[in-house]
Amino acid sequence: MAEVKIFERPKSMTDVSTHYCPGCTHGIVHRLVAEVIDELGIQEKTAGVAPVGCAVLLYNYINTDMYEAAHGRAPAVATGCKRVRPDLTVFTYQGDGDLASIGAAEIVHAANRGENITVIFINNAIYGMTGGQMAPTTLLKQRTTTCPFGRDPKANGYPIRVAEMLATLEAPGYIARVTVARPKYVIKAKEAIKKAFQTQIDGKGFSLVEVLSTCPTNWGMRPTEALKWLEENMIPYYPLGEFKLPN
């Protein structure tokens, strides 16, 4: 019987092992991005921008032209690239410290200009690479190494809902929040990522997909517990859905 290949590594993914911790969901999201790039047939006409954070080494895994930006500045780097080469598909991939804290100005203004780029925003409610400090997205009462008694809104304010905040702007074309905590969600996440890239290809402006993700290492949980914690705690505060659709 002839062999039929039913599953393979996307072309837009390099053939190396990732450095991510067991149970981390970055790998799933990387793969979804690579699958979408393959399906749209844009591998050789795509430029990605890696953030500072756990995904800083994204450029080792996504097999397209890549930049590695300064902390929080990926949307500015993507803007510079896209304005010179509008024929390229340009995306950033950023964590919550990178995008919602140090890079808050860059993401808001890129979205507000309707910059024709795509942003994949990983929200895992914590700083991963630096060892589990409080992020702008850390939930109330959630313990981190810099809010060891739990996040207190009096001292640190409330977790930022980035997707909803950016959806208040006129210019963005597509904004959605998804998760990859279960296979059923992964399918939806891929649809959203594909829609975001398509929005850019159609010239309909800024697109962002917020992906609720886990960080078992810094949450101090087993991978399965982390997935459960995400569903029980993050989804109620960060509702899944589409907040802005292209005209």
Add this chain to the structure above:
Amino acid sequence: MSNRVLMKGNEAFAEAAVQAGCKYFFGYPITPQNEIPEYMSKRLPEVGGVYLQAESEVAGINMIFGAAGTGFRTLISSSSPGISLMSEGISYITAAELPCVIINVMRGGPGLGGILPAQSDYFQATKGGGHGDYRLLTLAPGTLQEATEFIMMAFDLAEYYRNPVMILADGFMGQMMEAIEFKKVKLNYDIPDPKEWAIGYMAERGKRALIKSLSLDPEMLEKHNQKLQEKYRRMEEKEVRYESVGVEDADVVIAAYGTTARIAKSSIKKLRDQGMKVGLIRPQSLYPFPYKPFNDLPDGVKHVLVVEMSCGQMIEDVKLGVQGKVPVSFYGRCGGMAPSVEEIEEAAKKLLG
């Protein structure tokens, strides 16, 4: 018929960049350089380019990182506090070996300081500013004519070395008007085709581009630093530029750059008219610095007088050049104050005894 046009400095800087083939400008308003972004906002669309007002200098320099990564000619301008904000990005651009031109129309500091001319960013431009072992090729024009020529040359230099080039001007140069002839300046250098390394040519090259500065392996990072240093040594061999006037018979040599050198030239003329032998060394490249003319001063030179619109920054390089052979004195004004022709004349006379 002369092709000279009367133009304001900042606008002339911008036009020189356009004529050098720069089509992409990312800027943020700050006095006294606002005419550069203003000019670009109407001029660049005429040549099919893009002007974009960034949300901050921090974003602006990172837009340059993205744009320069495509291999096209890019320009950004600012004034002192704005350059401080860009310094992190400049460090990344040097690390990733991207070409771009940065104009600093200097104003008085530190802090918010003032909006009037100064030369107090010499250290920032030539010794770092941002983190890590990097260098900016730094050119200091003395007139608007020279500025336009240096700006055109800067794009070639940036691409040849794949390193940012800074044009260190001051608020006088940005705001004054002067007759300029836009001459085509082109270096006869073998500039590598950006398609060999830039973003956007994966299919043609058969290989993707990687524009980055991260290097977690210390041996690799050391190697990368050594490669950069080797490049800086080549700049030091090839890119030293200076003007030397009346040094051969001089008793006192004045060292000054930019607008200050221009004022000093008037002082030297007056001193010469009175029979006093005073010369001038005007560094045109601040990095690499022209140490040699200071090391090779004729035996008759008894004193060097450094004049700056700062509290004394270039003087440190002059001293490194002179190597203690003769005394080096300083006269400076700062905070937006400029030395007058008479003040420099007086300072030189004191040394002449």
